[in-house]
Structure formats: structure tokens, C-alpha cells
Amino acid sequence: MLTRRNFGLALGALGLTGGLPALAQNVRIMRVANTAAVNDPQQCFVTAGQSPRLNFYKSGGVDVEYVNMSSMTQALQSLRAGHVEFGPAVPGILLPAMAKDPSLDLVSVYKWLPRNANTIVVKPGSPIKTAADLAGKRIGVRSQGDAGVVITKTMLAELGLKDDKCEYIAIGDGAPAGAAIDNERVDAMVAFDTATARIELVGTKLRYVPLTPKFAQLGSGWMCVPRKMLKDERKNLVALFRGIAKSTIFSNANLDAGIDLHWSVYPESKPKGRTEEEARKELAFILKDRKNSWMRRPDDPDQRMGASSLAEWKANIEMAAESSKNPKLAEELGDPNRLFSNELIDEINAFDKQAIVEMAKSFKG
Structure with missing residues (x-):
């Protein structure tokens, strides 16, 4: 070998x-x-x-x-x-x-x-119900170079919305990301399904928000x-x-x-x-x-x-x-x-x- x-x-x-x-x-x-x-x-x-x-x-x-x-x-x-x-x-x-x-x-x-294996996740009691609600919010991503930033921009653009008031915060993976969501340091996280599943495994309760229709088909x-x-x-x-x-x-x-x-x-x-x-x-x-x-x-x-x-x-x-x-x-x-x-x-x-x-x-x- x-x-x-x-x-x-x-x-x-x-x-x-x-x-x-x-x-x-x-x-x-x-x-x-x-x-x-x-x-x-x-x-x-x-x-x-x-x-x-x-x-x-x-x-x-x-x-x-x-x-x-x-x-x-x-x-x-x-x-x-x-x-x-x-x-x-x-x-x-x-x-x-x-x-x-x-x-x-x-x-x-x-x-x-x-x-499409991207996801939007929030705390179960979050007021965020749709991708449109991400506008102006604190968005958790794995890192500043992660695709979650671009994915958020893409979905908001599809809806005719701007992300200029969004704040993108690097929260890592697993337990650190779960703590950031639990402690409301971010309003939502945008990441691949495997990353958000790992957060659920450490005990953080998540609610999945639907992707935008056009983006979801890609x-x-x-x-x-x-x-x-x-x-x-x-x-x-x-x-x-x-x-x-x-x-x-x-x-x-x-x-x-x-x-x-x-x-x-x-x-x-x-x-x-x-x-x-x-x-x-x-x-x-x-x-x-x-x-x-x-x-x-x-x-x-x-x-x-x-x-x-x-x-x-x-x-x-x-x-x-x-x-x-x-x-x-x-x-x-x-x-x-x-x-x-x-x-x-x-x-x-x-x-x-x-x-x-x-x-x-x-x-x-």
C-alpha cells in the first residue's frame, strides 16, 4: 500500500x-x-x-x-x-x-x-421562518472562507434582497458552533448538511429552514x-x-x-x-x-x-x-x-x- x-x-x-x-x-x-x-x-x-x-x-x-x-x-x-x-x-x-x-x-x-446539500438552521424558537428572514441577521458560517457566506448571498439575491446588513460570523464546527447557536451569538447558520448534523450530535436542537426554490434545485x-x-x-x-x-x-x-x-x-x-x-x-x-x-x-x-x-x-x-x-x-x-x-x-x-x-x-x- x-x-x-x-x-x-x-x-x-x-x-x-x-x-x-x-x-x-x-x-x-x-x-x-x-x-x-x-x-x-x-x-x-x-x-x-x-x-x-x-x-x-x-x-x-x-x-x-x-x-x-x-x-x-x-x-x-x-x-x-x-x-x-x-x-x-x-x-x-x-x-x-x-x-x-x-x-x-x-x-x-x-x-x-x-x-443540494446546503442547509439553513436556527434555534427551534427562532422567529426566522424562511430564507428571506436572513436579511440583516447574524449568520454563522464555519469560517470566513467557507461557502456559507456565498450561499446566503445567493439565496437572498434570488429573493431580490440584499445582504449588506448581514454579519457573517465564523463559529467553527460541532460543539463551538452549537454553543454559538444556543447562546444566540448568531441568529442562524448556513452550512452543508454534514456540518449541521454534527451540531445536532453534540446536543444542540436545531430547526431546518427551507432553501429558496430556485437554489434548492441546483x-x-x-x-x-x-x-x-x-x-x-x-x-x-x-x-x-x-x-x-x-x-x-x-x-x-x-x-x-x-x-x-x-x-x-x-x-x-x-x-x-x-x-x-x-x-x-x-x-x-x-x-x-x-x-x-x-x-x-x-x-x-x-x-x-x-x-x-x-x-x-x-x-x-x-x-x-x-x-x-x-x-x-x-x-x-x-x-x-x-x-x-x-x-x-x-x-x-x-x-x-x-x-x-x-x-x-x-x-x-
Whole structure:
């Protein structure tokens, strides 16, 4: 098995080796910008396939290495610098950055989260009932570089409201975030479903507020690569994202097995101070909604894993223009077809999906 770097690998250390080819034992190591900052089993939709028992990546000549990031902004900088090969793409952050700096030439090639996994949460007794009520409020976000800021702006802009009187307060994760909500240091929090589920696990009672209608219909997670990689490493990218597609289907069909396989690959992430059974119960709660968001909606006309559409990217541009208060964003970005690519998707999906489901259902720990 490849030696994996410590989860807390510093970006500065990467700078010392960024120019070296990421190759080991004829396997191309594809480094991913991990904006969750920690590597835990919520990422089993990627990591399960790294287990030798599944071998979804190395069979195609690739493997994945996680590099922790503190924010989406840092992830974009790392992609530009070549410190990582692929990373998350949140349109509300990515598109204004690309318009401002044309040298940031990234293309979204795989939609890993086809359903909207963002949430708005408040205390049960809060007067906030709809997203419109967020205007002028103190909004809790994981960090100042977190997507929660842009998501709030996007939803308010959809409603024709401004966020100029909102205050965005970094409250972190888990217990600290729960305390900020309990003690009314913030009026609401906007974050991914896995982050708010972790807050509920520490005992904080939350009420979920519906997302705005238009925003709720959009996917919430893509993976992007430098455009040059599409030409230079097409075969490796197909193998990488096919491995992710297989891991996603497997973990959706058998979440317990996905968690076990993650722990087998990353033993450092196993629970400390509590039993494995307790940890598994917590993870099942955290991923109760997320595991379905990994998969296409049943009514989605395109059921291919990772596929995007021009219509959704036009909607992403429109919302990013509103949230960034830049009415010229579409003009500055140019042809929206350049922002995403489906050119790998048919090759990525060239496997028997039902066979992966059956493998997952019959898998023995």
C-alpha cells in the first residue's frame, strides 16, 4: 500500500515537492484539495474504492491523496499553483474568481453532489421562518472562507434582497458552533448538511429552514481540474472519476461497508474515546441525508454519474452574478460551455453500475 501523508500536511511543505511528479509504483497519485480540513468517513464516497478489497483506483493506474485546506479560496490557489490535481468547485466562489483572474483556467468535469446539500438552521424558537428572514441577521458560517457566506448571498439575491446588513460570523464546527447557536451569538447558520448534523450530535436542537426554490434545485458540488489536464491526463482523469463513481455507488448501497473501508485505508481517522459502534451510529446520522445527495434525483433526465448541464451552469452564473453584485459576470466569463465539460462522462460511466450495487449488498466486513 502507498504510504499516506499525515492528514495535517501543511501546504508549505507541498511547495517543496510541488514540482516533482506525483508517481509511485507506476500509480499516478491525484491530490485533492480537501476543504473539510479533516479526512473522515463522510468522504467514503471517494475513499472506499482505495481499499485493496475494492481496488477501484489502482486498477486504472491512479490513486487519491488528500491535502487538507482551510477554505475554498485556498483550494483554488492550490489548484492554480499545481499543489493539487483536482478540487471542489462551488460556483458562487469559483465563477467570480475566474472572471476576476482569467489565468485561473479551471473546468468542472464531475458533479459529485448532484442534489443540494446546503442547509439553513436556527434555534427551534427562532422567529426566522424562511430564507428571506436572513436579511440583516447574524449568520454563522464555519469560517470566513467557507461557502456559507456565498450561499446566503445567493439565496437572498434570488429573493431580490440584499445582504449588506448581514454579519457573517465564523463559529467553527460541532460543539463551538452549537454553543454559538444556543447562546444566540448568531441568529442562524448556513452550512452543508454534514456540518449541521454534527451540531445536532453534540446536543444542540436545531430547526431546518427551507432553501429558496430556485437554489434548492441546483446541485451543490462539482470537482474541477486545470484545463490543461483534460488534454494531458485524460486517461488518468477518467480512471480517477470512474473510481469515485464506483465508490459513490458502493457507499450509497452499503454505507456501513463504506465507513469500514474508509477506516481500513485511513486508520488514523478511527474514533478516539468511544466505541466503534458509537462512532458508526454518529456517522449514520451525519450521512443520513448526504448519502442520497451523492446520487442523481430519480426525475433527473441525465442519470450519468458526474454529468452537468448547460442550463444549470447558466443558472449558476446568474446566481453568482447576483450574489457577487456583478451584473457583467456572464459577459466577463464568456461562453458558459467553457466552465464545465462532459467529455469524460461517457467513459467514466462505462461500467456495470448494478454490479457495484450487488457487490456492496453482498459485501462482508
